[in-house]
Amino acid sequence: MNVFEALHETPGALAVSAGDLEALFTRDDAVTALFFAGERDRTGESADVAVVLRELVRAHPGRLRAGLMEAADERKLKALFGVSTTPTLVFVRGRATLGAIERMKGWDHYAARVEELLAEPATLHAEATLQ
Numbered sequence: 328m329n330v331f332e333a334l335h336e337t338p339g340a341l342a343v344s345a346g347d348l349e350a351l352f353t354r355d356d357a358v359t360a361l362f363f364a365g366e367r368d369r370t371g372e373s374a375d376v377a378v379v380l381r382e383l384v385r386a387h388p389g390r391l392r393a394g395l396m397e398a399a400d401e402r403k404l405k406a407l408f409g410v411s412t413t414p415t416l417v418f419v420r421g422r423a424t425l426g427a428i429e430r431m432k433g434w435d436h437y438a439a440r441v442e443e444l445l446a447e448p449a450t451l452h453a454e455a456t457l458q
Contacts, residue, residue, distance in 0.1 A: 330377040339392035345400040355421035361394040365413025372431045376414040418444045
């Protein structure tokens with residue numbers, strides 16, 4: 328099993344496609360980290376971020392879940408969420424986009440930033456709507 332398959336097995340992980348956005352937007356019980364992996368077969372950086380995301384979800388059970396982009400819809404969803412670089416994690420609660428972390432960073436950066444994002448009230452920073 329590769330790291331992407333293992334991430335799909337993480338408790339609470341969601342497969343996200345363009346058609347699933349309304350269901351995702353109605354879920355505001357936890358923050359969802361949308362994982363834009365990009366070229367999964369060509370870069371080790373995406374695999375590293377997948378491992379970090381799995382560990383972040385494990386560290387925050389019930390508060391953070393992984394949202395895994397369906398490869399076929401990733402380009403369309405990148406444009407919707409303003410993602411220009413992969414890998415990127417975009418953190419959302421309901422329709423609110425809380426923030427993003429681009430590329431691979433050190434564990435301390437992820438841990439501190441996720442704590443900040445989980446503490447944010449569910450106010451609308453940017454609304455994503457698929458046209």
